[in-house]
Amino acid sequence: MLPFLRKKAQTLLGIDISSTAVKLLELSRTGGRYKVESYGVEPLPANAVVEKNVSDVEGVGDVIARLVGRARPGVKTAAVAVPGSATITKLIEMDASLSEDDLENQLRVEADQYIPFPLDEVRMDFQVLGPVQDNAERVEVLVVASRTENVEMRADALEIGGLQPKVVDVEAYAMERTFQMILPTLPNAGELDTVAVFDIGATMTTLNVFHQSRSVYTREQLFGGKQLTEEIQRRYGISMEEAGLAKKTGELPEDYESEVLFPFKESIVQQINRSLQFFYGSTQFNEVDYILLAGGSASIPGLPELIQEKVGTGCSLADPFADMALANKVNARALANDAAALMIACGLALRSFEQ
Numbered sequence: 001m002l003p004f005l006r007k008k009a010q011t012l013l014g015i016d017i018s019s020t021a022v023k024l025l026e027l028s029r030t031g032g033r034y035k036v037e038s039y040g041v042e043p044l045p046a047n048a049v050v051e052k053n054v055s056d057v058e059g060v061g062d063v064i065a066r067l068v069g070r071a072r073p074g075v076k077t078a079a080v081a082v083p084g085s086a087t088i089t090k091l092i093e094m095d096a097s098l099s100e101d102d103l104e105n106q107l108r109v110e111a112d113q114y115i116p117f118p119l120d121e122v123r124m125d126f127q128v129l130g131p132v133q134d135n136a137e138r139v140e141v142l143v144v145a146s147r148t149e150n151v152e153m154r155a156d157a158l159e160i161g162g163l164q165p166k167v168v169d170v171e172a173y174a175m176e177r178t179f180q181m182i183l184p185t186l187p188n189a190g191e192l193d194t195v196a197v198f199d200i201g202a203t204m205t206t207l208n209v210f211h212q213s214r215s216v217y218t219r220e221q222l223f224g225g226k227q228l229t230e231e232i233q234r235r236y237g238i239s240m241e242e243a244g245l246a247k248k249t250g251e252l253p254e255d256y257e258s259e260v261l262f263p264f265k266e267s268i269v270q271q272i273n274r275s276l277q278f279f280y281g282s283t284q285f286n287e288v289d290y291i292l293l294a295g296g297s298a299s300i301p302g303l304p305e306l307i308q309e310k311v312g313t314g315c316s317l318a319d320p321f322a323d324m325a326l327a328n329k330v331n332a333r334a335l336a337n338d339a340a341a342l343m344i345a346c347g348l349a350l351r352s353f354e355q
Contacts, residue, residue: 012166013078014174014348015064017154019049020202020226021296022063023338025345026073027324029353035325039345040071041338051222052083052204054153061160068162072329078158079167079348081174084206084218086150089170090114090143093132103128107143115145123151123168144170167351174347175199175208176215178320179292181350183213185322186290187314196279196288197318198272199343200295202226207275209288217279223271225297228264235260265303269310276311291315296341320346 016023021044026037042063048056068076092114094103107126111119124145132138146168155165179197183189199206203224209217225247233243236253246252252260272291280286291313293304298317308315319339326332 010077010166010352011075012349012352013073013075013163014345014350015078015080015158015163016174016342016345016348017049017054017060017080017157018044018201018296018344019052019204019224020044021341022060022067023342023345024064024067024071024073025342025349026071026075027346027349027352033323033325035327036321036330036335037327038071038073039330039335039338039342040067041341042067042070052085052220053150054157057153057156058160060157064157064161064163076163077166078163079169079351080154080158080165081169081171081344081348082146082150082154083220084170084172085220087144087146087170088115089145091129092141092143093138094141096131096137096139100128103141107141111145114143117145117147121148122146123148146170167348169348169351171206171344172208172215172218174344174350175294176210176213177347177350178318178343179208179210180213181346182292182318182320182322183210186292186316192289194285194288195290195292196276197292197294197343198275198298200224200268200293200297202296205271205275205295207279209279209283209285211285216285217283219275219278221271221275223267224295227267228260228297231260231264232256261300265300265306268300268303269307272307273311288313292318294318294340294343296338298340299337318343 014025024040028035048059122145126143129140158165194211197208201224205223229243304315
């Protein structure tokens, strides 16, 4: 069984399979300081992953093999994640005196109360979070399930790529792990009770809200950097490939900044405002103390400042590697450019250090 949540004390590569690329990250730790040993980002063929669902296992596996060959990591064991939209999570209370085996047996007996699929169609795992507040005889248990195909397609892609799948995590929990590491570096960190992390990818934007460092809300929506690429293509009459390259190099006509890029930045602000209003309307929260931007489409110059101005909340770009050492073979400039897009890969690699 590939565990979702069990802690593994061994070095794991973080492999993040997004809609447009595969990201690899290998970390080590000396004392309290982490070091980036290897990393890489490799684009995926069109439609190999659609809205975070793997549709071409062979294609994804070939990209992983290419990425492993280029990054040359020191280990071949890996952790991968399924998106929140492909998982069912429940927080339940159970008797604190039960052993782990007894907990597992009881959960399997009662699984149909929590999971709307036959047990033979899902992978299920659990983690004891700790005692229930004001009742030491009960513990809180997090139960996570995903359809078997979601887990196996990712595991198969890793194996095709020459890696050994050891852990299947959930993107929100990988993000939480990285966020907990970044939080102390944020301005006025001690006063940040509730923080919204917007992960802006190519086709999907995911909002993760953390309250007292714990994930309390996740929502995915169809919006991302691909819309900017499509607008460049439409406006300047070039192919999608040319538009994507021009977006990265900045080799575009003079009116690009004012006519294309700024309206796109404004639309990101609208999406963020809309997502926050949805969050406030469906939870007991009515404000966030800070906004952190992640994802490949978050690195647009001036975006954090625009969000801070329009939303009225402090905002910055996530950089999980700000306090990390780098191995000689790691390109510091390339890593800095990709840092915001490596939050999930970082959270998966951090699994290596949990006891």
